[in-house]
Amino acid sequence: MREALQKAGYEEPQLQNFGSSHDIMVRMPPTEGETGGQVLGSKVVTIINEATNQNAAVKRIEFVGPSVGADLAQTGAMALLVALISILVYVGFRFEWRLAAGVVIALAHDVIITLGILSLFHIEIDLTIVASLMSVIGYSLNDSIVVSDRIRETSAKSVAGRLTKSLTCR
DSSP states (O other), X not given: OHHHHHHTTOOSOEEEEESEEEEEEEEOOOOTTOOOHHHHHHHHHHHHHHHXXXXXXXXXXXXXXXXXXXXXXXXXXXXXXXXXXXXXXXXXXXXXXXXXXXXXXXXXXXXXXXXXXXXXXXXXXXXXXXXXXXXXXXXXXXXXXXXXXXXXXXXXXXXXXXXXXHHHHO
């Protein structure tokens, strides 16, 4: 099937089983001149039917055009930005503002490194990836809060110890 799609001019088709061994999901990058999913879906079904001599049926067609992709990227970036600002406010209120800045910089660092790795391997960013990035932020935030709490406890003990020592030495 992959070869038949490539011969028809569709570059890099990805075929993946889902559900049963008879159900196949076909994913392809956008092609020039294709503006809708229905036309593309019928062409792909025709090519697959000719290649396999079977009667393939379409269960679902999803088409993400350039404008939808740009909107998805903008919305995902906005969600990440709002999450980081909310975390800055929370950690600043709960601990100290200087710790909050460090926490947000560390979280942004984790997201940037993850995006760099995704870019290095040419992995397409979709809603699943955005949700995964939010999970990375969540796990990193948990670690950062534990560390910030430990810093607050240690500095409080240190200040109390120095104050007691200075009062008793006089």
